[in-house]
Amino acid sequence: MILYRVSLAFLLCSVTYFSNAQESASKPTLNVSGEVTKPLALTVEDLIKMKSVNVNMKDKAGKEHRYRGVDLEEILMMAGVTMDKQLRGENLSKYLIVKCTDGYKILFSLAELDSSFTNHSITLAYESDGKPITDGTGPFRLVVPGEKKAARSARQVVSMIVKSAKE
Numbered sequence: 001m002i003l004y005r006v007s008l009a010f011l012l013c014s015v016t017y018f019s020n021a022q023e024s025a026s027k028p029t030l031n032v033s034g035e036v037t038k039p040l041a042l043t044v045e046d047l048i049k050m051k052s053v054n055v056n057m058k059d060k061a062g063k064e065h066r067y068r069g070v071d072l073e074e075i076l077m078m079a080g081v082t083m084d085k086q087l088r089g090e091n092l093s094k095y096l097i098v099k100c101t102d103g104y105k106i107l108f109s110l111a112e113l114d115s116s117f118t119n120h121s122i123t124l125a126y127e128s129d130g131k132p133i134t135d136g137t138g139p140f141r142l143v144v145p146g147e148k149k150a151a152r153s154a155r156q157v158v159s160m161i162v163k164s165a166k167e
C-alpha cells in the first residue's frame with residue numbers, strides 16, 4: 001500500500017514537472033545581454049504587461065499594418081543600458097546588435113535609440129493587426145520609422161546584445 005502511494009506521488013510529481021518544463025520550453029524569449037546591468041529574457045506575456053505603443057508600417061507589397069509593442073528604449077532602460085544622461089563620452093561608441101532566427105543581423109548605435117537624441121522611437125512589436133505575430137515573422141519584430149528602407153525592421157528577433165566599439 002505504502003509502495004503504491006509513493007509511486008503514485010512520484011508519478012504525479014513527474015507529470016507536473018514535465019508539463020511545467022514543456023510550458024516554459026514552448027514560450028519563446030527575447031534575450032537582452034552584453035553591456036547591461038540586468039540581462040533580460042522577455043516573453044510576449046512580459047511585454048504585454050508593459051506600456052504599449054501602436055505604429056503603422058507598410059510591408060513590401062505596400063500594404064499597411066498596425067503593430068503593437070513596446071518602445072525599445074524602455075527595454076534598454078529596464079536592462080540598465082547606459083541611456084539618457086549616461087549616454088555621453090565613451091558610451092557614445094556603444095551599439096546594439098539585433099539577431100534574428102534566420103541569421104539576419106542589424107545594428108543601431110545607442111544614440112539612434114535614445115529619445116534625447118532622436119524623435120524616431122523604435123518599437124519592439126509583438127502584435128500585428130490585432131493578432132500575435134506568427135507566420136514565420138514573429139513572435140517579436142522591430143518597427144523602425146523614418147527610414148527609406150524597411151531593412152532594419154528586423155523580424156523574428158531572438159536576441160539583442162549591447163557592445164562597445166573598441167577601435
Ligand SMILES: Nc1nc2c(c(=O)[nH]1)N[C@H]1C(S)=C(S)[C@@H](COP(=O)(O)O)O[C@H]1N2
Nearest residue numbers: 059060100102104150151152153154155156
Ligand atoms: N529576420 C529578418 N528580418 C528582416 C529581413 C530578413 O531577411 N530577415 N528583411 C528585411 C527587409 S530587407 C525588409 S524590406 C523588411 C520587409 O518587411 P515586411 O515583411 O513587413 O514586408 O523586413 C526586414 N526584416
Ligand SMILES: [Mo]
Nearest residue numbers: 060149150151
Ligand atoms: Mo528590403
